[in-house]
Amino acid sequence: MKKTTIIILVALVAVSALIAFRLASNKKVIDAKNQLPANTNVAIPVTAATVAEGSVDQQLVKTGNLIPFKEADVMATVAGKVIRVNFDLGSSVRQGATLVQVDSKLKELSLEATELQVDKLKKDVTRYNTLLAGNATTEIQVNETNYNYKNALNQAEQIKKQIQDANVQAPISGRIVKKNIEPGEFVNVGTSLGTILDVSRLKVQVLVNEKDVYSLREGQSVRVSADVFPNRLFEGRISYIAPQGNEEHNYPVEITLSNGNLLKAGTFVNVDFSQKSKQQALQIPRSALVASIKAPYVYVVENGKARQRVITIGRDFGDTVEVTGGLAAGEQVVTTGQLNLSDGSAVQVTK
Numbered sequence: 001m002k003k004t005t006i007i008i009l010v011a012l013v014a015v016s017a018l019i020a021f022r023l024a025s026n027k028k029v030i031d032a033k034n035q036l037p038a039n040t041n042v043a044i045p046v047t048a049a050t051v052a053e054g055s056v057d058q059q060l061v062k063t064g065n066l067i068p069f070k071e072a073d074v075m076a077t078v079a080g081k082v083i084r085v086n087f088d089l090g091s092s093v094r095q096g097a098t099l100v101q102v103d104s105k106l107k108e109l110s111l112e113a114t115e116l117q118v119d120k121l122k123k124d125v126t127r128y129n130t131l132l133a134g135n136a137t138t139e140i141q142v143n144e145t146n147y148n149y150k151n152a153l154n155q156a157e158q159i160k161k162q163i164q165d166a167n168v169q170a171p172i173s174g175r176i177v178k179k180n181i182e183p184g185e186f187v188n189v190g191t192s193l194g195t196i197l198d199v200s201r202l203k204v205q206v207l208v209n210e211k212d213v214y215s216l217r218e219g220q221s222v223r224v225s226a227d228v229f230p231n232r233l234f235e236g237r238i239s240y241i242a243p244q245g246n247e248e249h250n251y252p253v254e255i256t257l258s259n260g261n262l263l264k265a266g267t268f269v270n271v272d273f274s275q276k277s278k279q280q281a282l283q284i285p286r287s288a289l290v291a292s293i294k295a296p297y298v299y300v301v302e303n304g305k306a307r308q309r310v311i312t313i314g315r316d317f318g319d320t321v322e323v324t325g326g327l328a329a330g331e332q333v334v335t336t337g338q339l340n341l342s343d344g345s346a347v348q349v350t351k
Helices: 002-034 105-133 139-165
Strands: 044-050 052-055 059-075 080-085 098-102 167-169 174-179 192-209 221-226 229-241 250-258 268-276 280-285 297-302 305-310 312-316 320-325 332-336 347-349
Touching: 044 297, 059 174, 098 192, 105 139, 139 167, 192 268, 221 250, 280 332, 297 347
Parallel strands: 044 347
Antiparallel strands: 044 332, 052 280, 059 192, 059 268, 080 098, 098 167, 174 192, 192 250, 221 229, 221 268, 229 250, 280 320, 297 305, 297 332, 312 320
């Protein structure tokens, strides 16, 4: 019995030794596999794409803020004391309506005196012409009387204009959005008495690039939308296309739309020109991006090595993205294999 037990114990020890030997051998193999290759110059296979400009296949949509169709200040054209104000903040006024009356009593008295002088001189002109016909006066006297008569007429017209200007009229139709005057105040020529906005129609001005502006025409219908009315479209028309662009080759375009008392000046809107944009943009495949769009960088292939390059991203076109900074047309960016790369890694571009 003891002999059998000894044999079993010896067998167990032998099996344990064999298992330990096998585990040690396997560990050596695993460690060998985990070791980095001694040759660090081995080129990592990657695929790459060339940075190039491409057409932007999307709707031509521009954004802007609505502005009033017309805006005008109510200005004082004579100096004096305000005796009447015929409007309040928010009042609707018509063009030509009298909004402010400035005291013109002294002007009216001056006009009466001048008109009396005009009547007298008119009679003198008639009398001296009769005398001249009978050789009872000189031509010099007649000319002087005519001169005084015409000068008095001119003075009377000037005073009438000053009295007329004392009644300040609305330069446009619209609503009062500023009221700067009250009865009893003194105003000088050029004082702003209030502001009128014509919001029966509204305008929006946008910039359109050179490639797209040539496909637009004045009078063309466009669709306008606003976030405040998400399920509604407003019809607008191109009322002006600038004949000259700015330094960036963008052209101001003005769109006019009927308000219908819904939209307000200052509202942010989108203008859809209902056509495809022909704009060019520098683009790369989305797969070339490393990290997120908020903090993007790519690997650029330079002389067989991968160089990390921080870039600026513009619009997202789906499979491609616009690059607005950090890359130039003709450069190669890695599209697969970036996870094995670091700045300066040797690479081999494969197809």
